[in-house]
Amino acid sequence: MNGKAQPREWLSFLDEIVSESSLIQASFSSPRRKDEEIPKKLTVRPVKLKTGLFYQFERHLHNKAFHDNVAADRVREQLQTTMEQYKQALFKTSSADVQILANKKGELSLITHSRTTKREAAPQEHNRTKSYVLQDGERIPFLISLGVMTSEGRVVKAKYDKFRQINRFLEMVSDVIADLPRGKPLTIVDFGCGKSYLTFALYHLLAIKEELPVRIIGLDLKKDVIETCSKLAEELKWDNLTFMVGDISDYEGHSSVDMVVTLHACDTATDAALLKAIGWGASVILSVPCCQHELFRQISQPVLKPLLKHGLLKERFSALVTDAVRANLLEIAGYRTQLLEFIDLEHTPKNILIRAVKVGKTDVAELEREYAQFRDFMGIKPFMEKQ
Incomplete structure (x- = not known):
C-alpha cells in the first residue's frame, strides 16, 4: 500500500477497516483551505452505544468541543468526505498505523507502518469512566x-x-x-x-x-x-x-x-x-x-x-x-x-x-x-x- 495511491486503493483501505471494524483512532490535521468552520484537527474513534457500534467525530471550534456519532454503515462515506478537507491523516488500526497524505492536486499517498503486535480495536463505552493511558492493575x-x-x-x-x-x-x-x-x-x-x-x-x-x-x-x-x-x-x-x-x-x-x-x-x-x-x-x-x-x-x-x-x-x-x-x-x-x-x-x-x-x-x-x-x-x- 506504500507509495502513490489511486482513489480505488484509498477506498479499498476504507472498505477494509470498516468491514473488519479494525479502526482504533483516526486523526485528521492540516486543513486544505482556510475556513473557520473546519477545525485544525479532527479525531475519530469507535464508541459503543445502546443501539450498536458508532464512530464519534470530535472537533474543536471556538474553544468548544463538538461530537457527532456516525453509524457504522455510514462511516465509510463520512471518512472519505472528511479526508477531502485535510492534507493529512493518521489511521491507527489493529495491525498497522497508516498515514494518508494529500498533495496539491488532491492525490493521496498511503504509507503503512506495520505493527509487530496486534492491538484490539474495542469500541469504548460512550459514557465511560475515566480510562487512563496506563492502567492500575497492569504491571508496568x-x-x-x-x-x-x-x-x-x-x-x-x-x-x-x-x-x-x-x-x-x-x-x-x-x-x-x-x-x-x-x-x-x-x-x-x-x-x-x-x-x-x-x-x-x-x-x-x-x-x-x-x-x-x-x-x-x-x-x-x-x-x-x-x-x-x-x-x-x-x-x-x-x-x-x-x-x-x-x-x-x-x-x-x-x-x-x-x-x-x-x-x-x-x-x-x-x-x-x-x-x-x-x-x-x-x-x-x-x-x-x-x-x-x-x-x-x-x-x-x-x-x-x-x-x-x-x-x-x-x-x-x-x-x-x-x-x-x-x-x-x-x-x-x-x-x-x-x-x-x-x-x-x-x-x-x-x-x-x-x-x-x-x-x-x-x-x-x-x-x-x-x-x-x-x-x-x-x-x-x-x-x-x-x-
Whole structure:
C-alpha cells in the first residue's frame, strides 16, 4: 500500500477497516483551505452505544468541543468526505498505523507502518469512566522500578497523585502523536528531566505501546540524578533512552529534534529551551514552566497599579504575562499553541502546560502587531526576544 495511491486503493483501505471494524483512532490535521468552520484537527474513534457500534467525530471550534456519532454503515462515506478537507491523516488500526497524505492536486499517498503486535480495536463505552493511558492493575516495569506500582501492578496509595500526573501528561502527548514525522527515527530531548518519571513514561508510550522508532535524551544538571536514571534505563534494556549531564543553553547535541519537552525549568531556562526547540524546527513542544521572575521585575504600567502594588497578585499576574508572551512568540514562529491545565508538579504549584505544534509560517503580521501592543503596554523586554 506504500507509495502513490489511486482513489480505488484509498477506498479499498476504507472498505477494509470498516468491514473488519479494525479502526482504533483516526486523526485528521492540516486543513486544505482556510475556513473557520473546519477545525485544525479532527479525531475519530469507535464508541459503543445502546443501539450498536458508532464512530464519534470530535472537533474543536471556538474553544468548544463538538461530537457527532456516525453509524457504522455510514462511516465509510463520512471518512472519505472528511479526508477531502485535510492534507493529512493518521489511521491507527489493529495491525498497522497508516498515514494518508494529500498533495496539491488532491492525490493521496498511503504509507503503512506495520505493527509487530496486534492491538484490539474495542469500541469504548460512550459514557465511560475515566480510562487512563496506563492502567492500575497492569504491571508496568518502569512504574514498579520507580516505586509508583507494587510488583503486582497496583498503584501505591501514596503515589496515586504521581500516577494521575503521569497519565495526564501522556494524554496530552497522545493528542499530538499524529503531528510527529513518520518514516524516520524520532529524536526527543527532555530538558531538565529531573527524576524522569515523565521521561520514562514518554518512552513507554512512544517506543513500547506505539512501537515508534524513537530516541529520547534526558538532560539535567544533577549528576547523581542522571546516574540513577541511566542505571534504570539500562536495567529496563531501553537502549534508546539516554541521560546526560548538561545545561539547556549550552546543549548542542543535535542539529534537528522532533520533540522538545521541558518540565519545571526555572525562570528563563524555560525560554532558553523554547528557543532551542524553535531553532531545531521541532514538530512538537511540551513545556510546564516553573518559577517566573524575569517579568516580575520589569512590568511597569500605571493603569495596573491597583493590581501591581500587591506583591502576591503581581507575582501571579507576572507568571500569566510570561506564559502569554511565550505562547504568542511560538505562534509568530509558526506553531499552533495551546495553554492547558496540567497537574501540579512536586517542584512547583504551576499547573499550566504549553503545547505547541509546528504548522509552518503563515501571515503573522496581525499576530506581531497584537503582540507588540501587549508587550509595550506592559513595558517589558522578554528573554525570548533579547536572544
